[in-house]
Amino acid sequence: MSRASERAYSAIRAHLLSGSVAAGEQLTEDQLAQITGVSRTPVREAVRRLEDELLLVRSDTKRLFVADWSRDDIEEMFVLRQMLECHAAERAAKRLSREQIAALEALNSELTAAVEQSPPDVVRFLEANRAFHEAIIDAAHSPRLGQMLAKLVEAPVVLRTARTYSQSDLRQSARDHDELVAAFAARDGDWARAVMGSHLRRAFHTFAKTVGPRADDAANDQDSREA
Amino acid sequence: MSRASERAYSAIRAHLLSGSVAAGEQLTEDQLAQITGVSRTPVREAVRRLEDELLLVRSDTKRLFVADWSRDDIEEMFVLRQMLECHAAERAAKRLSREQIAALEALNSELTAAVEQSPPDVVRFLEANRAFHEAIIDAAHSPRLGQMLAKLVEAPVVLRTARTYSQSDLRQSARDHDELVAAFAARDGDWARAVMGSHLRRAFHTFAKTVGPRADDAANDQDSREA
DNA sequence: CGGGGACGTTTTGTATACAATAACCAGCGC
DNA sequence: GCGCTGGTTATTGTATACAAAACGTCCCCG
Numbered sequence: 001m002s003r004a005s006e007r008a009y010s011a012i013r014a015h016l017l018s019g020s021v022a023a024g025e026q027l028t029e030d031q032l033a034q035i036t037g038v039s040r041t042p043v044r045e046a047v048r049r050l051e052d053e054l055l056l057v058r059s060d061t062k063r064l065f066v067a068d069w070s071r072d073d074i075e076e077m078f079v080l081r082q083m084l085e086c087h088a089a090e091r092a093a094k095r096l097s098r099e100q101i102a103a104l105e106a107l108n109s110e111l112t113a114a115v116e117q118s119p120p121d122v123v124r125f126l127e128a129n130r131a132f133h134e135a136i137i138d139a140a141h142s143p144r145l146g147q148m149l150a151k152l153v154e155a156p157v158v159l160r161t162a163r164t165y166s167q168s169d170l171r172q173s174a175r176d177h178d179e180l181v182a183a184f185a186a187r188d189g190d191w192a193r194a195v196m197g198s199h200l201r202r203a204f205h206t207f208a209k210t211v212g213p214r215a216d217d218a219a220n221d222q223d224s225r226e227a
Numbered sequence: 228m229s230r231a232s233e234r235a236y237s238a239i240r241a242h243l244l245s246g247s248v249a250a251g252e253q254l255t256e257d258q259l260a261q262i263t264g265v266s267r268t269p270v271r272e273a274v275r276r277l278e279d280e281l282l283l284v285r286s287d288t289k290r291l292f293v294a295d296w297s298r299d300d301i302e303e304m305f306v307l308r309q310m311l312e313c314h315a316a317e318r319a320a321k322r323l324s325r326e327q328i329a330a331l332e333a334l335n336s337e338l339t340a341a342v343e344q345s346p347p348d349v350v351r352f353l354e355a356n357r358a359f360h361e362a363i364i365d366a367a368h369s370p371r372l373g374q375m376l377a378k379l380v381e382a383p384v385v386l387r388t389a390r391t392y393s394q395s396d397l398r399q400s401a402r403d404h405d406e407l408v409a410a411f412a413a414r415d416g417d418w419a420r421a422v423m424g425s426h427l428r429r430a431f432h433t434f435a436k437t438v439g440p441r442a443d444d445a446a447n448d449q450d451s452r453e454a
Numbered sequence: 455c456g457g458g459g460a461c462g463t464t465t466t467g468t469a470t471a472c473a474a475t476a477a478c479c480a481g482c483g484c
Numbered sequence: 485g486c487g488c489t490g491g492t493t494a495t496t497g498t499a500t501a502c503a504a505a506a507c508g509t510c511c512c513c514g
Contacts, residue, residue, distance in 0.1 A: 002497055028465060048275060061506060062466060076369050083314060142303050148375055164502045229467055266469045288476060289496060
């Protein structure tokens, strides 16, 4: 994407992640144009991308709001991600080259090193983790699958920035990755799928603990929220 | 979406489906603006949607082309659709009300009637079929799942318009739908999932026969195609 | 005191002109 | 003849002005 709309995208995204805007708050294109220093045209382009990534939401009358996910929304995303990424792991098991498997091993060494620092380097961990999962998805050789997963992974990452990670959680992640590499080396798609499944489902429960208990039946209307 | 960009979207989509443009052909925003009778601004909006739906593709240098799916692309879409729609069927089995199940039954009566005409009314069949699947997806109550599926269903539909349906294919579809309704009535998610799986996988094979044999290893570069 | 409608304000949508970039082509040196 | 380089055209990207639509409010009427 071109320069201005790309800058707008990054700037708006950073602005949202910075926490300086509340979930559910209304934004206007003019505001965003001022913040980003470009005109409304590229802002609108950027906003469309962010809507697609579910970071922004439009009301029925086209007004723009900061997305605000319910616990059920988040669980839905995790369920979908699990379904898709298990599939990716299974395909990857058949397709990864020896070199690619070695690269995954290296990424996980990096990740493990980040975990075993004291205190653990969460930023370094997240980056290695992202790269690890991305490599698997790439190896699945399914461009649309990759595109869908990118959107799903994108969203929860935002909330995660606020979350505190325990070292034991991080260590478990590293062990899961080790086992994934073992499954890949054995070319065992079923094994890879199973490990990926428990890896992600556990991640959801860890995540959910910090968000709060399940809303049993609250009907929650995203769009009608006021600023 | 607003009036002009909505019109542009429909017009461009119709233009693509009409078959008057070849797959891989280059389009320009100006051309599309002329065809649709609106300015480039709403055209760009419409084009973004069509890119998202994979009907249009952009080259690395932002030039716009009519999408041209390989057999592998199509299989990928069917695989993903199967994965997601099986999930939807399973969820729907737990959530559909008696009334909704009755509505599905009615839709399938309509579909069956279209099939048993002579000659079968394919347009009527396709519309009932679309409504049937959509109702299931809606009942799954997973908005992002619905969004993803919409994109996947969208794309192959285009090619389908060119395809000829045999009456026995259509009858088998109707029977599958009957069995799905039975699975829903029994609230058996596993059954529903299984029926949906075979329904869609068979659809893929039927479809694939008309497209031609699998390309075993051709590395096929969508974006570098010339007009 | 409450509801409804007209009006001003805010916000989004569209057209158009201009800027930047990519493709094309022709001419030149080798 | 081949490949490069310059300029030329085609195409996309951005800014801005204006149009349309939605929102809020205030006043009037019941």
